[in-house]
Amino acid sequence: MLVYRIVKLKTRTTDLSGMGAFLSGGRWNNEGTYALYTSENPSLALLEILVHTDLTELPPRMFIITVEIDEKAKMLEIKDDELPKNWRIPENMILKEKGDQIFRENKFLGIKCRSAVMPAEYNYILNPHYPDFHKHVKVVKVEALEVDDRLMK
Helix, strand or coil: CEEEEEECCHHHCCCCCCHHHHHHCECCECCCCCCEEEECCHHHHHHHHHHHCCHHHCCCCEEEEEEEECCCCCEEECCHHHCCCCCCCCCCHHHHHHHHHHHHHCCCCEEEEECCCCCCCEEEEECCCCCCHHHHEEEEEEEEECCCHHHHC
């Protein structure tokens, strides 16, 4: 399976450590928990960047990473009936605590969950501390991302 991730620096194109989420937290993790956020398609990855970043902070050049995930790796799909009613609200502590627990238990390479930005599509949040993570996950392509200027206004 292929998933996508956008980074702001070329030096981060090979970084699958989850350090950014460790330092800042995310929808599915608190600060202090490693997580690698990816999306099922490039356009969703771009939307996720645009809603989480002030336009003045976007560099003139970003990079899109294509990541291959071993189909045999165990992923946990979060079903709709497992989501709290207000799951799309930023900083939802129920989701953060659920993600922290899943990553701490280390039973799954990651979770498949609906995007709050585009609920018909999915993000894949990977656990960089999963056993043999680098045997299951690898960067297969890196490209400079040319963002349409109309999105930057």
